[in-house]
Structure formats: C-alpha cells, structure tokens
Amino acid sequence: MEGYSDFEGGANNQTENMIKGLISYQDNRFTLGFEAFQKRNRGAGIGGSNVVPFGISIFTWSKLSKTFNILARFDYYNPDLKDKTIGSTEHFWILGLDCQPINNIHVMPNVWINTYSPKLSFSTKFKSDIIYRVSFHYVFR
Numbered sequence: 001m002e003g004y005s006d007f008e009g010g011a012n013n014q015t016e017n018m019i020k021g022l023i024s025y026q027d028n029r030f031t032l033g034f035e036a037f038q039k040r041n042r043g044a045g046i047g048g049s050n051v052v053p054f055g056i057s058i059f060t061w062s063k064l065s066k067t068f069n070i071l072a073r074f075d076y077y078n079p080d081l082k083d084k085t086i087g088s089t090e091h092f093w094i095l096g097l098d099c100q101p102i103n104n105i106h107v108m109p110n111v112w113i114n115t116y117s118p119k120l121s122f123s124t125k126f127k128s129d130i131i132y133r134v135s136f137h138y139v140f141r
Contacts, residue, residue, distance in 0.1 A: 014043040030062040038081075052081040061098070069098040071110070088116040088126060096135075106137040 002022040009015050017040050024033030034056070041051040055078070061071040075092040096110025110133050116126040 012043065014041070016041050016044075024059075028063070030060065032060045034058050050082060051079075054078045054081050067100055069100075071096045071098055071108075083119070085120055088118050088124075091115045091117065104139040104141065106135075106139075108135040108137065109133070110135060 001024075002020075004020040004022075005018065007015065007017040018037060020035070020037035022033065022035040024031060026032075036056045037054070039053045041053070043049075044051045055076060057073065057075045059071075059073040061069050063069050071094070073092075073094040075090075077090040077092070079087055079089075091114070093113040093115075094110055095113075096108050099107045099109075101107065112129070112131040112133065114129040116128070118125055
C-alpha cells in the first residue's frame with residue numbers, strides 16, 4: 001500500500017495539489033493492483049475556475065507456465081471532474097504476453113488500445129488508437 005500527496009504554489013494564486021493511493025498484492029503466481037489519483041488545479045480553468053483531473057489504473061499479471069505470463073492494465077482518465085460538458089474521458093488498455101525463452105530475456109508482444117468518450121453526446125468524437133508492439137527486456141544481473 002502507498003499513499004502520496006503534494007502541493008505546489010504558483011503565480012496569480014494558482015496552486016496544484018494531488019492525492020494518490022496504490023494498493024496491490026503480489027506472490028510468485030500473480031499480481032493484482034489498483035491505483036487512483038485526484039488533482040486540484042486551483043485557478044487553472046476558464047475564468048479562474050478550478051480544474052480537477054482524476055484517474056484510476058487497474059493492473060495484473062499472471063503466470064501461465066514456466067515460460068509464459070499474461071499481463072493486462074486498464075486506465076481511466078477524466079481531465080476535469082467538475083466540467084461535465086467539455087472534452088472526453090479516456091480509457092486505455094494494455095494486453096500482452098510475456099515470453100521468457102532464456103533466463104533474463106523477455107519478449108513481450110502486446111497491444112495498446114486508447115478509446116475516448118465525449119462528455120456530451122454532441123461533442124467531437126475521436127477514433128480509438130490501436131498500437132501493436134513487441135517489447136524486448138533484458139534483466140542485467
């Protein structure tokens with residue numbers, strides 16, 4: 001478990017403060033975790049209004065065999081909880097397979113999917129972003 005908070009003063013009475021929390025469980029077969037944050041940017045919006053970004057992340061991995069793990073992550077982000085009319089919320093997914101053919105070498109085919117939901121039905125709709133990737137990781141010991 002982890003808790004975090006910070007505060008930053010700025011010009012023209014603008015301030016930023018954030019609160020964040022993380023909780024996770026891990027053993028040698030799987031990990032499951034949840035993280036959330038909320039920020040308050042005082043005076044940063046239109047006409048000096050407050051802007052309140054908010055986000056959550058849920059992540060996991062699980063051992064399938066000695067050589068293969070599966071991994072997943074979901075993020076939700078709202079750039080301003082106070083404004084229900086402008087912008088979009090974002091939903092980000094990562095799905096992948098972690099292959100370890102040789103000790104300390106990981107080959108991870110994965111896909112990133114980013115979708116957008118307009119806050120109002122007549123708002124501009126954005127197409128989803130889909131990115132196919134292969135990540136290589138070497139553990140140096």
